[in-house]
Structures are given as C-alpha cells and as structure tokens.
Amino acid sequence: AQSVSQHNHHVILSEAASLELGCNYSYGGTVNLFWYVQYPGQHLQLLLKYFSGDPLVKGIKGFEAEFIKSKFSFNLRKPSVQWSDTAEYFCAVNRGSQGNLIFGKGTKLSVKP
Amino acid sequence: DGGITQSPKYLFRKEGQNVTLSCEQNLNHDAMYWYRQDPGQGLRLIYYSQIVNDFQKGDIAEGYSVSREKKESFPLTVTSAQKNPTAFYLCASSPRGGYTGNTIYFGEGSWLTVV
Numbered sequence A: 001a002q003s004v005s006q007h008n009h010h011v012i013l014s015e016a017a018s019l020e021l022g023c024n025y026s027y028g029g030t031v032n033l034f035w036y037v038q039y040p041g042q043h044l045q046l047l048l049k050y051f052s053g054d055p056l057v058k059g060i061k062g063f064e065a066e067f068i069k070s071k072f073s074f075n076l077r078k079p080s081v082q083w084s085d086t087a088e089y090f091c092a093v094n095r096g097s098q099g100n101l102i103f104g105k106g107t108k109l110s111v112k113p
Numbered sequence B: 001d002g003g004i005t006q007s008p009k010y011l012f013r014k015e016g017q018n019v020t021l022s023c024e025q026n027l028n029h030d031a032m033y034w035y036r037q038d039p040g041q042g043l044r045l046i047y048y049s050q051i052v053n054d055f056q057k058g059d060i061a062e063g064y065s066v067s068r069e070k071k072e073s074f075p076l077t078v079t080s081a082q083k084n085p086t087a088f089y090l091c092a093s094s095p096r097g098g099y100t101g102n103t104i105y106f107g108e109g110s111w112l113t114v115v
Helices: none
Strands: A003-005 A010-014 A019-021 A024-026 A033-038 A045-050 A056-058 A064-068 A073-078 A087-094 A101-103 A107-112 B004-007 B010-013 B019-025 B031-038 B042-051 B054-057 B064-066 B076-078 B087-094 B110-114
Touching (some): A003 A087, A003 A101, A010 A019, A024 A073, A033 A064, A073 A087, B004 B087, B010 B019, B019 B110, B042 B064
Parallel strands (some): A010 A107, B010 B110
Antiparallel strands (some): A003 A024, A019 A073, A056 A064, A064 A073, B004 B019, B019 B076, B031 B042, B042 B054, B064 B076, B087 B110
8 A cells, every 4th residue: 555654753953954854655656746834723735746857846935855766755855944934744645546645644843943 | 715615614513413514615626635634643535526426435434424516515524423533624626536647735624623
C-alpha cells in the first residue's frame, strides 16, 4: 500500500535558520507530489506541487522542494525561515488513478522570533 | 468569492446522535472529498466522489455516510456508529475525478466534538 512518511514530528528553529523537512513515499509508479501548509487557525493551503519536469519545484513564500526519484523523497526547504512560517506542513502523494491524496502525518514547525 | 464552504465551523453532538456536516463548492469541480484530521495522524480519507451520484469509501469510512446529489454539494453524516467522532473534518474538491494530475483544494474545516 502507498504511504507517506514525514520524519520530523516537531521542528523548532530560530528566525533566519535554514529549514529542511523530510518526506518519503512508497510507490514505485509515476507519482504527483504535494506540500500543503496549515497556518494556525487557517485552512490547508497548497504550498507547491510536482507533476513532471524539473525536479526542483518552487512554491509560494520562498519554499522549494526537490523530487529525488531514486530516494523516493520530496523534501521541503527554505533558506531562511521567518516567524510567520510557524505552521504545520503536510506532504502528500497522489493515489494513482483515483485522484485523491495520501497524506503524511505532518510536521509542526515553530519559529522563534 | 469562489471556494469551498463548510458549515458549521463548530459543532457539539451528544453521544448516540447523528450529525451532518455541510460542504458546498462553487468552483465547478467534478470531484469532492472528505478527510478527517486528528493530532499527529495527518489527514485520512473518509469518502470521495469523482462525479455526481457516485461516491466511494476511503480508508476510514466506517460510521460515516455521504451523498452527492448535486455537483456543488457533498454532505457528510457522522452516525452514532462512529466510535471516535471528535475530530476536525476537512472537505476538499478538485477539478477532475480519477485523474492523477489533480490539485486538491480544501475548505476551512469543521470541528466536531462529541459530549
């Protein structure tokens, strides 16, 4: 069965630190990959997505993610975090022909001002 | 404004009662979904519908029911058979059903508490 693993449950950083959140998936076929963000009290928003082409994907608010097929990974990065990046981040993979998503358990990011 | 509207935002239910959560979208999307979010568990799929008058069970459908009589509406009923109904429920939609290139968009969610 397909699954998505996010390795860090809670990450705490100071402002201006660099961020990398890990995401691995288990599925041997073609995948579409997503990162969603949920700011406190807000709904889930799409941060970025990978369908095909350049494996380095740029999203909103300075986030980027790199798809490494050989490692089944889609890690999220940001060079310098801000306090406003405090949120929960979810990695997701498209579930084949059904079109719906399988989510990881989420990583909570706390950025100290 | 275009989007996905869920209501109510907060709901309290007594044990043994059914409750229905509303989800309406005006994005003209074919597919709609219901997810449940629990702390530390991520999002888990309850039901999804790729087209009007059709829906399929997701990973945790037991104790839930849905209908899809109109394209824009996908209500979720949490029945008394659902053993742990207290959770945050998210409705979502995407332009096409059964398509791997989907981007799924989410509503603001509904908090259900069973007292």
